[in-house]
Amino acid sequence: MSQKVAVLGTGKIGEALLSGMIRAGWAPADLLVTARRPERAEELRARYGVTPVGNTEAAKTADTLILTVKPQDMGTLLDELAPHVPADRLVISGAAGIPTAFFEERLAKGTPVVRVMTNTPALVDEAMSVISAGTHATPDHLATAEDIFGAVGKTLRVPESQQDACTALSGSGPAYFFYLVEAMTDAGILLGLPRDKAHDLIVQSAIGAAVMLRDSGEHPVKLRENVTSPAGTTINAIRELENHGVRAALIAALEAARDRSRELASGKKD
Numbered sequence: 001m002s003q004k005v006a007v008l009g010t011g012k013i014g015e016a017l018l019s020g021m022i023r024a025g026w027a028p029a030d031l032l033v034t035a036r037r038p039e040r041a042e043e044l045r046a047r048y049g050v051t052p053v054g055n056t057e058a059a060k061t062a063d064t065l066i067l068t069v070k071p072q073d074m075g076t077l078l079d080e081l082a083p084h085v086p087a088d089r090l091v092i093s094g095a096a097g098i099p100t101a102f103f104e105e106r107l108a109k110g111t112p113v114v115r116v117m118t119n120t121p122a123l124v125d126e127a128m129s130v131i132s133a134g135t136h137a138t139p140d141h142l143a144t145a146e147d148i149f150g151a152v153g154k155t156l157r158v159p160e161s162q163q164d165a166c167t168a169l170s171g172s173g174p175a176y177f178f179y180l181v182e183a184m185t186d187a188g189i190l191l192g193l194p195r196d197k198a199h200d201l202i203v204q205s206a207i208g209a210a211v212m213l214r215d216s217g218e219h220p221v222k223l224r225e226n227v228t229s230p231a232g233t234t235i236n237a238i239r240e241l242e243n244h245g246v247r248a249a250l251i252a253a254l255e256a257a258r259d260r261s262r263e264l265a266s267g268k269k270d
């Protein structure tokens with residue numbers, strides 16, 4: 001018998017998942033979606049051939065529920081769902097920073113919960129999704145979450161205690177690279193290049209470096225050494241990066257992101 005999967009709160013991340021799952025072979029007939037606005041539900045039906053339903057119906061019907069509302073909307077959604085979710089259904093949360101205990105406290109005793117922190121490259125099938133089991137989730141439940149999020153990129157299992165660190169590295173990670181590209185584009189302008197040309201040079205260099213990091217099997221230090229010739233241009237740039245404490249700044253920045261993730265997970269909002 002086919003397994004029904006429902007995406008509840010199908011916004012940007014929910015839609016990225018839905019389209020990835022369909023491309024990976026899920027039958028649209030087995031996919032249910034919920035949305036707050038009827039026109040959004042109709043848009044999803046027209047675009048993907050999936051079935052829009054209400055949250056309560058999704059809770060009663062689907063074998064796996066994927067919750068992709070914003071963190072601040074999760075409490076309201078759970079209040080609506082809780083009376084209707086049988087305790088043998090898998091609940092996967094895609095919301096940043098909300099611990100599995102938050103769901104377990106509100107759902108029927110024994111409900112398996114899996115927490116997933118993905119990132120925006122899910123929109124282009126290059127996500128890094130970090131997956132953790134709640135108290136009642138089994139390896140089979142984790143495998144189901146991996147199947148689903150594997151449709152939009154890579155997945156990695158970690159203990160939930162490491163989720164805040166992963167949020168700092170991969171959840172916020174794309175933003176650091178965007179920031180770096182922005183700063184390097186400014187440098188290109190200082191060196192006399194037009195903005196669009198500087199942008200193209202840097203973006204292609206970033207893609208080339210990323211593919212080498214992923215595919216060469218070499219350590220990043222070795223890859224950097226390969227382009228750092230004696231008395232050459234690169235070592236002059238590296239000296240300035242070290243003089244300006246860029247390595248130390250990155251370590252401090254990621255520590256600050258990890259600390260903020262911890263605060264948000266414990267309910268501190270400002």
Ligand SMILES: NC(=O)c1ccc[n+]([C@@H]2O[C@H](COP(=O)([O-])OP(=O)(O)OC[C@H]3O[C@@H](n4cnc5c(N)ncnc54)[C@H](OP(=O)(O)O)[C@@H]3O)[C@@H](O)[C@H]2O)c1
Binds near residue numbers: 035070073076120
């Ligand atoms: N975007 C990211 O970079 C990113 C990265 C990693 C993780 N996440 C996580 O992914 C989740 C979704 O983020 P997103 O960027 O996709 O947000 P989004 O585009 O705002 O999607 C959330 C959707 O949920 C709908 N919704 C809210 N309450 C609902 C309810 N009670 N019933 C049905 N639908 C409801 C919203 O409807 P309306 O359109 O009417 O508001 C919206 O369409 C968040 O929890 C976030 O932490 C996001």
